[in-house]
Amino acid sequence: MSTVIASDNPPAGKARRFRPDRDVVEWQGAYRRYDLAKEVFVSFLVVLVLVVVCAIVFSSPDERPVTVRSWSNAAPVDFAQTAMTELDGTSGVATYGPPYTNTAGAGQVLGPISIERAVGVRIPINTAQDFVLRPLATLPDRPALDAALGEYQGASPAQRASWDAAYEKVVAGATFSNGQLVVKNGPYGPVGVLISNLESMARSGALDGALLASPQLYATNYTNPLLFIADGTYLADQAGLRHLQGDQWGMMNETGNFPGQAWLWLYTLWYQIPPMNTSSNGDVEVWAIMMVLTLLLALLPFIPGLRSIPRWLGVYRLIWRYHYRSLSPDILSQMPPGPQSHRR
Amino acid sequence: MSTSSVEEFVVVAEKATWTGKIREKAVTEFPPDRLLPDRQPAYVASWAYVFGALSIGAFIVVMLSGAVLAVEGPAWWHKSNVGLFVNSLHLWSTELFFMFMVVHLWIKFFMAAWRGRRKATWITGVIAFAVSIGAAFTGYLSQQNFDSEWIGTQAKDGINATGAGAFWNVLNFGQMLMWHIVLLPLLVAIVIGIHVLLVRRRGVVPPFAPTEAQLAKAGLTLTTTITAAASPPLLQELAEPLPTGQPAPAEPATTPTQEPTAQAPTLREPPPGLSREPLWKSPEDKS
Numbered sequence: 001m002s003t004v005i006a007s008d009n010p011p012a013g014k015a016r017r018f019r020p021d022r023d024v025v026e027w028q029g030a031y032r033r034y035d036l037a038k039e040v041f042v043s044f045l046v047v048l049v050l051v052v053v054c055a056i057v058f059s060s061p062d063e064r065p066v067t068v069r070s071w072s073n074a075a076p077v078d079f080a081q082t083a084m085t086e087l088d089g090t091s092g093v094a095t096y097g098p099p100y101t102n103t104a105g106a107g108q109v110l111g112p113i114s115i116e117r118a119v120g121v122r123i124p125i126n127t128a129q130d131f132v133l134r135p136l137a138t139l140p141d142r143p144a145l146d147a148a149l150g151e152y153q154g155a156s157p158a159q160r161a162s163w164d165a166a167y168e169k170v171v172a173g174a175t176f177s178n179g180q181l182v183v184k185n186g187p188y189g190p191v192g193v194l195i196s197n198l199e200s201m202a203r204s205g206a207l208d209g210a211l212l213a214s215p216q217l218y219a220t221n222y223t224n225p226l227l228f229i230a231d232g233t234y235l236a237d238q239a240g241l242r243h244l245q246g247d248q249w250g251m252m253n254e255t256g257n258f259p260g261q262a263w264l265w266l267y268t269l270w271y272q273i274p275p276m277n278t279s280s281n282g283d284v285e286v287w288a289i290m291m292v293l294t295l296l297l298a299l300l301p302f303i304p305g306l307r308s309i310p311r312w313l314g315v316y317r318l319i320w321r322y323h324y325r326s327l328s329p330d331i332l333s334q335m336p337p338g339p340q341s342h343r344r
Numbered sequence: 345m346s347t348s349s350v351e352e353f354v355v356v357a358e359k360a361t362w363t364g365k366i367r368e369k370a371v372t373e374f375p376p377d378r379l380l381p382d383r384q385p386a387y388v389a390s391w392a393y394v395f396g397a398l399s400i401g402a403f404i405v406v407m408l409s410g411a412v413l414a415v416e417g418p419a420w421w422h423k424s425n426v427g428l429f430v431n432s433l434h435l436w437s438t439e440l441f442f443m444f445m446v447v448h449l450w451i452k453f454f455m456a457a458w459r460g461r462r463k464a465t466w467i468t469g470v471i472a473f474a475v476s477i478g479a480a481f482t483g484y485l486s487q488q489n490f491d492s493e494w495i496g497t498q499a500k501d502g503i504n505a506t507g508a509g510a511f512w513n514v515l516n517f518g519q520m521l522m523w524h525i526v527l528l529p530l531l532v533a534i535v536i537g538i539h540v541l542l543v544r545r546r547g548v549v550p551p552f553a554p555t556e557a558q559l560a561k562a563g564l565t566l567t568t569t570i571t572a573a574a575s576p577p578l579l580q581e582l583a584e585p586l587p588t589g590q591p592a593p594a595e596p597a598t599t600p601t602q603e604p605t606a607q608a609p610t611l612r613e614p615p616p617g618l619s620r621e622p623l624w625k626s627p628e629d630k631s
Contacts, residue, residue: 018553024460025553027385034384043394043401047440051405054439055432062422062431063490099510108505115507122510220518227515230497239494251498254484254491258435261484263442263477283505298470301458311552315454320551323387 021307061256063242066235068211068225072202075234076176082232083198084171086127087191088164093227094127100227101125108284116284123223131228135210136197145197148190155189163189171195179203246271266290379544388548392455395448396543402441403536407529409434414525418488438480445473457549465546468539475532482524485514496520 064070072079085091097106099122107116136149152160167188174183181199183192201207211225229235236245244250252268254260270276270286279285301307310316317324359365412430413421421427449469458466481499485492496514503509513519 020459020552021456022459024550026460027387027547027550030386031383032386032389034382034388036380036382039394039397040400043397044404045401047398047401047405047437047444050440051402051409051433051436054436055429058432058436059428060432060435061489061491062428062487065488065490065493099504116505116509119507119510123513220521221513221516223513223515226493226497229493235494235497238490242490244494246498251495254495255489259439261477261480262439263446263480281505283502287502287506294470294474298467300453301463301466307456307458310454310456313454316456316552319390319392319451319455320387322389323551 021311022301058258061254061258063255066229066238067205068202068208068229069205071229071232071234072199072207075232076181076199076203077171077174078232078234079202080174080181080195080199081171082228083132083195083202084164084168084191086131086228086231087133087194088161088168089128090168091127091231093125093231099123101127108281110281110284110288114284125224125227127228130213130224131211132194132198135201135207136194138210139197139201139206142197144193148193148197151190152194159189162187163191167191167195247277266293373545374541381544384548385550387551392451393548395444395451398444399441399448400536400540402437402444403532405437406434406441407533409437410525410529418486418521422488434483438483442476442480445476449473455549456552459549460546462542462546462549465539465542468535468542472532472535472539475528475535479524479528479532482520482528485520486517486524488517 068079082091086094089095093100095101095103095106097103098116098120101124102121107114109117133149133153136145139145152163155163166186167183170183170186170188174181176182179200181196198207201210208225211228212219213221213224239245239250240248242255244253244255249265249268249272251271252261252264267286267290270289271282276282276285296303296306359368409430413427413434416424416427421431452466452469481495485496485499500509500514503512503514512523
């Protein structure tokens with residue numbers, strides 16, 4: 001009978017203590033017939049049947065996305081208010097920081113470290129130019145709009161700030177009727193013309209295409225329209241109605257009664273509990289936790305204590321119950337705790 | 345050229361060429377009966393073992409359904425009932441893939457399946473799980489519907505916070521689609537392939553053995569000589585297979601109360617470097 005203990009970096013011929021959570025006594029007993037190819041093929045067939053049944057019975061979710069057009073038609077005031085924050089540089093994206101904007105103090109930090117800031121702005125976005133002024137400039141045959149654009153872009157920064165502030169006040173109480181945005185009069189210069197034209201452009205659907213960053217006909221990058229839409233409250237409201245908000249475990253859910261990304265439960269869990277659920281650095285804190293946990297899981301075999309948990313739990317006795325039934329009672333009585341029913 | 349000259353040439357060629365060295369290494373590490381085994385140790389007798397194969401089965405369905413979706417393009421399933429059905433196959437095979445993989449992971453944890461130089465097998469399994477999460481995530485981002493829109497605009501903050509968002513833009517549909525249908529599936533397939541090869545190389549982890557202290561209480565001692573040539577697959581070749589699929593009535597190597605000579609299975613001669621000492625000895629056993 002051979003004695004072979006498989007170990008990491010075994011020193012040849014050198015005796016040392018057997019470590020039950022790292023070493024094994026390699027098998028020299030009997031073997032049973034097994035068919036690897038058959039097992040994989042049967043598994044494939046079983047999965048295929050289950051998948052076909054689930055696909056027929058449950059199908060899959062496919063709700064249409066919110067577009068700038070659908071948003072501005074469903075919530076025109078929210079659109080106008082959001083557009084104004086993009087123009088005056090107070091929106092979420094305009095003040096986001098890296099990788100979109102150079103905003104002093106923006107960017108999440110973990111202790112003294114901010115990888116976000118260290119990497120810097122790699123997807124530069126100027127919300128006034130990219131979301132408002134440049135798309136408006138693509139509209140043809142609108143002399144009043146062209147004049148307003150010229151006046152706004154030719155004005156001093158202080159003048160523009162004054163107009164923006166004045167319009168911010170009136171748009172907060174705006175209404176929408178007969179296809180027009182209705183705001184009170186005020187000293188907002190050409191800004192009213194800009195926003196009302198952007199509103200009509202959005203409602204026609206023209207703004208969706210104009211927001212795409214690609215100058216080519218074929219576009220695949222939807223960063224700008226998605227960021228613009230996400231700055232409004234309409235998308236978040238729609239997500240809330242579907243129980244997809246962050247505090248509703250939104251990252252792992254999907255529309256309808258589908259399981260979604262259930263495997264993200266632990267990642268989503270951290271967003272529900274303090275301090276991450278209220279922290280301004282919550283995202284980087286959750287990611288740091290998940291990175292550490294993933295590393296711990298991968299390196300579990302190297303970590304004393306953690307690698308002994310399976311032996312302490314004794315679930316293995318259930319898995320190898322037939323094997324242990326064949327062992328001597330003398331040995332079984334000395335084995336780690338486990339389901340007694342599996343002892344002979 | 346004489347026969348001996350031909351043999352000499354073959355030997356020299358094996359050692360002198362990259363191809364020869366790779367072939368020699370591959371055949372040594374993965375002989376056909378280890379790569380595609382038709383027998384397993386008797387302790388491999390539980391439903392717990394099927395979840396690895398089920399994960400692979402689900403992964404195959406994921407890849408096949410994804411390939412069909414790729415044939416018609418990303419917009420097809422939004423406007424075609426057949427496309428929606430194929431997308432549903434893709435979704436549910438993904439759900440099952442993760443379910444089986446998670447169960448497989450837990451079972452391997454309960455087995456402490458990293459024991460006996462199987463750490464790399466465990467680590468590649470964890471990596472496969474992590475990369476699969478990325479593959480599934482980019483799939484959700486590539487759906488072009490409300491789910492992908494909401495998930496993308498929410499997830500950007502987490503990705504950006506790590507600094508990765510500057511290079512890996514979850515709002516860039518084209519970038520996410522390419523990662524989803526090319527790079528990540530390839531990576532998942534490679535990692536799963538390495539994982540499976542490691543399983544075949546090291547074999548299925550044996551059950552926990554009693555510790556020295558536990559054996560001592562039973563009046564037995566454990567031989568602790570570590571042998572450099574302790575390769576599990578090599579040992580598989582030493583043992584004769586059972587003629588039928590019946591579980592072993594009593595494993596000589598794990599039955600310390602009986603005399604080794606009386607229990608000796610029909611073993612071949614061990615290769616150089618392998619000891620042939622009893623596994624467990626009682627104090628009176630001096631052989």
